[in-house]
Amino acid sequence: MLVEKDRTILAINKVAEKEGRRLGIKCSSMPPLERHKGCKANAALSTQEYQCAKWKGVYGDVITFWLPLEEYPDCFIHFSVGQKLNYE
Numbered sequence: 001m002l003v004e005k006d007r008t009i010l011a012i013n014k015v016a017e018k019e020g021r022r023l024g025i026k027c028s029s030m031p032p033l034e035r036h037k038g039c040k041a042n043a044a045l046s047t048q049e050y051q052c053a054k055w056k057g058v059y060g061d062v063i064t065f066w067l068p069l070e071e072y073p074d075c076f077i078h079f080s081v082g083q084k085l086n087y088e
Contacts, residue, residue, distance in 0.1 A: 003027055005045055005074040027078065044068045044076050057082060 002011035007026040009016075020030065028036050040051035044066035051066045062082035069075050 001027060001078045003041070003076055003078050005041075005076075007041070010075065040066050041076060041078070045073070048073065 001009050001013075001016050001021060003009055007028045009021055009023055009025055009027050012021045012023065021027065028039065030036075038053050038055070040053060044051040045068055048068045048070065050068070053064050055062050055064070057080075060082060062080050064080040065078070067077040067079075069077065
């Protein structure tokens with residue numbers, strides 16, 4: 001997802017759409033809300049350095065990233081890799 005500093009989703013891919021993400025909504029409003037307690041977006045934006053966190057998904061380990069964009073300091077790319085979903 002491409003996300004603004006205020007957490008508005010600006011762009012998504014098909015995996016994010018499959019998870020219920022939609023353009024124009026706040027990513028932080030997506031349930032379960034407790035998932036957002038570990039959000040590192042503020043750290044990524046203030047340091048302009050990537051942040052990541054590891055957690056257990058339904059199907060295995062997941063690593064989540066927040067990548068700031070040098071050309072757009074109020075935006076970041078947010079994605080996860082690992083076994084969060086059954087991709088088959």
